[in-house]
Amino acid sequence: xxxxxxxxxxMDLMSYLIESVDSPIHVGMLQVYKPAxxxxxxxxxxxxxxxxxxxxxxxxxxxxxxxxxxxxxxxEAEAFEADYHIRHTAVPSPGTDSQxxxxxxxxxxxxxxxSRPGWIAYVIEGLEDNCFAIYWKVHHAYxxxxxxxxxxxxxxxxxxxxxxxxxxxxxxxxxxxxSPELSxxxxxxxxxxxxxxxxxAMADISRxxxxxxxxxxxxxxxxxxxxxxxxxxxxxxxxxATRKLGVGSMPLDQFRAIAKHEGVSINEVALTLVGAALExxxxxxxxxxxxxxxxxxxMAVRSEGDTSASTQIASIAVKLGDPGxxxxxxxRQVHESxxxxxxxxxxxxxxxxxxxLVLLGGAATLFSKSPxxxxxxxxxxxxxxNVAGPNCRYYHSGAEMVRSYPLSxxxxxxxxxxxxxxxxxxxxxxxxxxxxxxxxxxxxxDFMMDAMKELKTATVGSKKSTAKKKAPARRKRxxxxxxx
Numbered sequence: 001x002x003x004x005x006x007x008x009x010x011m012d013l014m015s016y017l018i019e020s021v022d023s024p025i026h027v028g029m030l031q032v033y034k035p036a037x038x039x040x041x042x043x044x045x046x047x048x049x050x051x052x053x054x055x056x057x058x059x060x061x062x063x064x065x066x067x068x069x070x071x072x073x074x075x076e077a078e079a080f081e082a083d084y085h086i087r088h089t090a091v092p093s094p095g096t097d098s099q100x101x102x103x104x105x106x107x108x109x110x111x112x113x114x115s116r117p118g119w120i121a122y123v124i125e126g127l128e129d130n131c132f133a134i135y136w137k138v139h140h141a142y143x144x145x146x147x148x149x150x151x152x153x154x155x156x157x158x159x160x161x162x163x164x165x166x167x168x169x170x171x172x173x174x175x176x177x178x179s180p181e182l183s184x185x186x187x188x189x190x191x192x193x194x195x196x197x198x199x200x201a202m203a204d205i206s207r208x209x210x211x212x213x214x215x216x217x218x219x220x221x222x223x224x225x226x227x228x229x230x231x232x233x234x235x236x237x238x239x240x241a242t243r244k245l246g247v248g249s250m251p252l253d254q255f256r257a258i259a260k261h262e263g264v265s266i267n268e269v270a271l272t273l274v275g276a277a278l279e280x281x282x283x284x285x286x287x288x289x290x291x292x293x294x295x296x297x298x299m300a301v302r303s304e305g306d307t308s309a310s311t312q313i314a315s316i317a318v319k320l321g322d323p324g325x326x327x328x329x330x331x332r333q334v335h336e337s338x339x340x341x342x343x344x345x346x347x348x349x350x351x352x353x354x355x356x357l358v359l360l361g362g363a364a365t366l367f368s369k370s371p372x373x374x375x376x377x378x379x380x381x382x383x384x385x386n387v388a389g390p391n392c393r394y395y396h397s398g399a400e401m402v403r404s405y406p407l408s409x410x411x412x413x414x415x416x417x418x419x420x421x422x423x424x425x426x427x428x429x430x431x432x433x434x435x436x437x438x439x440x441x442x443x444x445x446d447f448m449m450d451a452m453k454e455l456k457t458a459t460v461g462s463k464k465s466t467a468k469k470k471a472p473a474r475r476k477r478x479x480x481x482x483x484x
Contacts, residue, residue, distance in 0.1 A: 002063075002065065002075035002076065002077075002078070004065065004073045004074070004075050005058075005062060005075060005076055006073065006074055007072070007073055008064060008071070008072045011312065011313070011354055013141070014358055014361070015140040015141040016064060016066075016072070016114075016139075018362065018411060019111065020369075021111060021241060022238075022239060022240045023239050023241075023410060023411070024109075024241070024409070025140045025141075025409050025411060026118065026138060026139045026409060027139075027140050027143070027148075027406070028104075028108055028135060028136060028137040028407035029135070029152070029404070029405075029406060029407065030133060030134075030135045030404070030405040030406075030407060030430075031135075031396075031401050031403065031404045031405075032100075032127065032132075032133045032402050032403040032404075033131060033399035033400060034129065034130060034400055034402050035130065035398055035400075036160035036399065037160070039130065040131060040132045040399070041125065043132070043399050044088075044123055044125050044132050046165060046398075047134075047165050047396070048086065048123055049165070050164075050165025050166075050397065051121060051165065051167055053082075054170050055170055055171060056080050056117075056170065056171075057169065059074060060119055060138075060142065060169040061076055061077050061080065062074040062075065062076055062142075063075055063077055063114065063116055063117050064118075064141070077116065084116060085117070085121060086120075086121055087121070088123050089103065089123075090125040090126035091126040091127060093126065095131075096128060097247070100124065100127060100133055103124065104122075104133075104135050104245065104407075105242075105243050105245055107120075107135060107137070108135075108137060108245075108407060109242060112137075118141065118142060119136065119138035119142065119169060120136075120137055121134065121135070121136045121167070122134070134396075136168070136169075137407070138169075140409055144298075144312060145300070145313075145387040145406070145419070145421075146300040146312075146313075147312075148168075148406075149388070149389050151168040152389070153389075153390050154166075154168075154172040155167060155168040155170070156395060156396050156401070157394070157395045157396070158392060158393065158394065158395070160395045160398050160399075160400065161398070162397075162398070163397050163398045164397065165397045198351060200349055201348075201351035202352075204349055204352035205355060205356050205359070208344065208348060208356060211344070212227055222340045223319065223333070223339070223340045224316070224337060224340035224341040224343075225292075225294050225317045225318070225337065227317070227360055228364075228376055228377050228379050229294070230293065230294040230377055230378040230379065230380050230381045231290065231291050231292075231378075231381070232377065232378065233282065233287060233289060233378075234282065234285060234287055234415075234438065235293070235381045235382055235416050235438065236368070236413055236414060237434065237436075237437035238368065238415075238434075238437070239415050239434040240434060240436055242434070242436070243410075243432055243433065243435055244433045244435045244438065244440075244441035244442075245407065245430060245441055246431040246440075246441035246443065246444055246445030247428070247429070247431075247442075247445055248428070248429055248448060248449050249426055249427065249429070250426070250427050250452055251425060251426065251427070252391075252425050252427045254456060255270065255427055257456075258331075258455060258456065258460055261459050262331060262332075262335075262459055263335075264334075264335045265338070267297070267338070268334050269331070270384070270386055270427075271295055271318055271320060271334045271384060272320075272321070272330050272334050273448045273452055273455065274295060274382065274384055274448065275292075275293060275295075275320030275321045275330055275334065276321070276327055276330060276447070276454070277445075277447035277448040277451055278293055278320065278416075278444065279293070279321075279324075280447045280451075281440060281444050281447060284440075290323065292319040292320050292321055292322055292333075293320045293381040293382065294317050294320065294378075294379075294380040295320055295380060295381065295382050295383070296317055296379070296382070296412060296414075297315060297383075297386075298313045298314070298315050298385050299313065299314050299315065299316060300312065301313065301314050301350045301353055301354060313354070313357065314345065314350075314353030314356070315353075315357045315360075315361075316342065316344070316345050317341060317380055318334060318338045318341055319333060319334065319337040320382075321333045321334055326458070327451065327458050328455070328458040331459070360412075361379075364378070364379035364380075364412040364413040365413060367379075367413060368412075368413030378413050378414070379413055381414060381416075382414055382417070383408065383410075383411070383412060383416075383418070384419075384420075385406070385417075385418075387419065387421045387422075388421075388422050389404070389421050389422050389423035390423050390424070391422070391423065391424060391425065392423075393424050394424070401423070401424075403428060404421055404423055404428050405421075405428055405429075406419040406421045406429075406430055407419075407430055408430075409432075410432070410433075415433055415437040415438055416431065416432070416433045416434075416441075417431070417433075418430070418431045418432075418444075419432075429445070429448070431444045431445050
């Protein structure tokens with residue numbers, strides 16, 4: 001008999017409930033490393049040995065149990081199956097990035113085995129320039145973006161001289177002390193508090209739905225989109241098991257400079273690039289839209305100091321700009337839509353935001369898999385995440401991390417997910433798509449790079465060029481005043 005640990009929390013459980021063979025709900029991290037000294041082969045062997053002998057910490061030693069009656073549970077695995085969870089592979093020569101992506105997409109396909117803890121790590125040799133990669137895929141029920149970055153920082157070193165092998169699935173943080181046994185009065189008080197929080201959450205959700213109905217009827221003007229108002233597009237086609245991946249990287253300073261110059265957030269700059277790239281991809285495939293595409297943007301609601309590996313996210317929806325608008329106008333429209341959506345979110349409790357995501361996301365998944373999807377507009381067009389990582393160099397067993405690409409999942413009736421992650425002055429991003437619905441994932445990533453060049457010229461570039469033109473005139477006037 002397995003040792004039952006606890007009920008699976010509702011947010012984590014949702015990842016299992018909406019999962020299917022055609023739409024597995026696991027996420028991944030693809031990181032490329034280069035040894036500071038020595039060959040990559042020695043570093044790879046050291047990491048493999050370390051991984052296989054390392055301790056596994058909760059919840060990565062849990063697997064789900066679905067009883068006939070009662071809530072699904074986490075059960076503790078009796079032993080760590082190193083040969084299953086730690087795998088060694090290689091890319092064919094010459095080991096280019098495109099070959100690495102092909103290998104990773106093969107590894108990424110298919111559902112995770114629910115009879116074992118839901119994660120597998122692959123150490124991948126054979127990359128050019130003496131590099132190697134580590135690809136870790138894990139079921140979304142175990143982790144979200146914020147906790148993944150938190151664990152990555154805790155597992156890595158800031159010096160190449162530290163050769164320790166610390167896996168991110170290990171016991172990285174102190175286990176909080178177990179709660180003392182509650183008296184009956186304390187238990188009733190805690191239960192009442194929880195019921196009060198849920199009652200407030202239901203009231204917040206009711207107000208949010210009423211606000212959306214009022215806006216849909218034209219009784220209020222807001223730039224935050226109404227749920228299920230995205231245009232029908234190729235980004236909402238049914239998804240199957242195979243995936244395509246497009247990746248890119250840009251200097252983080254470019255995002256910061258534009259955000260500061262325009263008085264917007266870095267995330268709004270990223271959303272502007274996504275909107276411009278998706279419109280260009282649509283036009284390339286002879287599709288026009290009569291209203292803005294919508295992005296679902298997950299946001300962390302994790303309490304400060306909470307290091308648990310679990311899913312604690314909410315989401316807002318943002319318009320990605322009117323069709324045909326120029327890049328600068330698109331940025332302003334994204335900013336206004338994002339601002340209104342954030343204001344709406346501020347009026348809701350943490351419980352309400354999480355429950356609202358479960359409600360809308362579950363409905364969107366249900367509609368996309370039923371005939372109702374032909375009549376109800378999509379909830380959103382694309383899922384876009386932005387996870388801030390460490391702004392310094394990081395090393396793993398003496399090898400520097402030179403690229404880091406987050407691989408998310410496809411959910412909520414969309415066939416594309418784009419995730420940004422920043423580290424050491426770079427903004428790396430990955431667009432993962434259904435291979436049949438959107439085969440040009442790399443095209444979209446390239447279009448985002450093009451959009452950044454255009455946005456720079458339209459914002460910070462125009463400021464620099466203006467300053468250069470005015471400088472000679474100022475020097476001329478000063479000369480005229482001091483001339484005898």
